[in-house]
Amino acid sequence: MHFHYSFFIIIFFTSLSTTISQPENHFLKPPSSSLHLQPQESIELTLPLSTTNLPIPPPECTLSVFNHSFAYTYSQPPFNVTYSPPLDCPPPWSHAVLQFSGEISGEQYDRIAGVWISGVEILRTSTPEPSENGTFWKVEKDITRYMSVLQQSNVSFSMMLENIVNDEFTGIYNVSVSILFYKDAEEVVNVKSRKLGLGLGLGLGSGLEFGDLGGGVYEEPADLVIPIADDGNQDYWFRIQSESEKIVRSIEIPMNAKRVVLELYVSHHGDDEFWYSNPPTEYIEMNNLTTSRGNGAFREVSVKIDGGLVGFVVPFPVIFTGGINPLSWEPVVAIGAFDLPSYDVELTPYLGTLLDGKSHKIELGVANAISFWLVDANLHVWMDKNSSVVQAGMGAIEPTEYEDEREWKFKQLDGSFEIEIERKSHTSGWVNCSLGNFTTSVAQKLKFENKIEFQQSGTQKTVEQKVKVKTEVKVVSDIGVLISSRSLKREYPLKIRTSTTPGPGEDTSSMITNISHELKEKSTSGNLQTSFQNVQQSGGSMLLKDHSVLSGTAQTHQTLSYKGQSGCFLRSAQTSGGELLRDDSSVCSSHLSW
């Protein structure tokens, strides 16, 4: 059923050369990169909870969930507490916001972390690398979409943060998690601005709630969220080490489901932390390099139902705080580092298959993966409250089109590697529920381009990547009336240039780094439009010894802009040498013309 063609042009020249080891690009920053007697705040530039001029109403109540120190936690089971809704403000609520704050001092690498309620992931986050006298940070995220989970009592509330503490890495992460519950926020903020102001603003935390723009996928929280995650005895996320490792979970969907969306959480680590800059394995082998960061520069997370492809995601390349040049992310971290994006896959067209009363296999995998990826998912299910059984059927399922073009050229350590991938899919299906018979059609298009160039005997490396994704979802009634139509266009270009030369001391090297990356989203819902853009540019230099930065400096510039029906928001910041030079923001609430 899947149409697939590909062709390769492989050209390589080889000859003898001496072996040099390629610079790896995950580093520990010097503790004294900036001078602070007091703990310093590390921040991710995000949109505010409300992008309107209207103040956010105070929460009805705040629940402190836990305070915990993550010391040596590597390969240990998750930390758990028991969660129940607060007694002083029981459900229903209109919104809920997760407040995560952390502090650390000493020496430590950045670490990956996740938060789950009853196995449902609600946050994927990473940590800053501490400065000598301490670093603190906070993350706020709208978690209204998990309302059905937040209403449960006596369920496990868990967090994982894989940290290693020894004589060298002394940093212990202290973390506090609270939930803010809001009631009737929509009475304070009018309905339209709630949808595109507070509702959306809250949903946008970092502007990375992919798919949530324009009135959004989760405007009405799902009635049920089914975790596609590990059991929590050792892990909640699945650790995927290779392409052949498939994660398969059997699920049963309630017979009155009328809409299903799979929300994917993913982060890339180890030899795939910088997957977008990995050359083909042949280049590494021919040059006798010691690095294991190979397998080319294309990765795709796939979602299958009973073996058939239903979703594909090229993840946004989140750079953690130790990545490429740690001085670039001090004190403003890279886009998405504290609130990694999740990705929505609309599965409603597949209800015809899912609603047969049998269990079905959901499969997650990562194409071309090398060790390791942390992946899990949540299945959001909306139910027909007025009928116990809903009928559904598959409509036209056009075969997925896939094109893969690769061109390699290299001579010894210099060369270029290009990949171009395109994928298109179109599916539709009907659901006959108590409100009527509706047909949902979903069209998806992905365009991926990556080019890696090595020059100057491999010491100069340029990575240029472009990802464009377009998703359109239309719902039509049985008499042909358009009920809703949403589209989301997302682009995330990335450009990295590094240049390494031998350093002054023994086993040292100097590196100049230039990084620019961006997340751009345009969405429409009916005739409402929103656009969002987050751009970061950083240039820097450092003196390295193994994995440690001995000294260096970097300048980073970031601008964030958002335009919606109810207003617009602008934020711009500049950092240099570990200091925040400026961070200006402005809100405007006037009706904007496009």
Ligand SMILES: *[C@@H]1O[C@H](CO)[C@@H](O)[C@H](O)[C@H]1NC(C)=O
């Ligand atoms: C940390 O604070 C001490 C004094 O408390 C100061 O001497 C030292 O320079 C500070 N370190 C950094 C990196 O700012």
Ligand SMILES: *[C@@H]1O[C@H](CO)[C@@H](O)[C@H](O)[C@H]1NC(C)=O
């Ligand atoms: C966490 O610490 C704060 C501040 O000390 C305290 O108010 C709160 O009750 C603590 N939360 C829990 C769950 O112990």
Ligand SMILES: *[C@@H]1O[C@H](CO)[C@@H](O)[C@H](O)[C@H]1NC(C)=O
């Ligand atoms: C973390 O918490 C412990 C125990 O409360 C405290 O001793 C330590 O100073 C805290 N660390 C930081 C960086 O604040």
Ligand SMILES: *[C@@H]1O[C@H](CO)[C@@H](O)[C@H](O)[C@H]1NC(C)=O
């Ligand atoms: C939750 O557990 C507590 C203590 O075991 C119990 O008293 C309470 O009834 C439970 N609540 C629910 C809703 O199950």
Ligand SMILES: *[C@@H]1O[C@H](CO)[C@@H](O)[C@H](O)[C@H]1NC(C)=O
């Ligand atoms: C957390 O809960 C899970 C599942 O109930 C359990 O397997 C795990 O051991 C718990 N973790 C800790 C640290 O108690």
Ligand SMILES: *[C@@H]1O[C@H](CO)[C@@H](O)[C@H](O)[C@H]1NC(C)=O
């Ligand atoms: C790689 O190692 C092999 C075996 O030692 C050797 O024959 C070959 O010339 C080396 N290639 C390069 C590019 O150094």
Ligand SMILES: *[C@@H]1O[C@H](CO)[C@@H](O)[C@H](O)[C@H]1NC(C)=O
């Ligand atoms: C469900 O049924 C109730 C009572 O029969 C009715 O008031 C309500 O409008 C119905 N809701 C929907 C969504 O059809």
Ligand SMILES: *[C@@H]1O[C@H](CO)[C@@H](O)[C@H](O)[C@H]1NC(C)=O
């Ligand atoms: C489904 O369609 C049939 C025929 O059009 C209709 O009688 C029935 O009420 C519809 N609704 C459900 C929930 O099956």
Ligand SMILES: *[C@@H]1O[C@H](CO)[C@@H](O)[C@H](O)[C@H]1NC(C)=O
């Ligand atoms: C619902 O509509 C689709 C498309 O118009 C049609 O094929 C299907 O038979 C209808 N289902 C019911 C139960 O009427």
Ligand SMILES: *[C@@H]1O[C@H](CO)[C@@H](O)[C@H](O)[C@H]1NC(C)=O
């Ligand atoms: C790259 O970074 C260096 C060092 O900060 C800077 O001088 C240079 O202008 C940057 N180049 C580009 C193209 O951004």
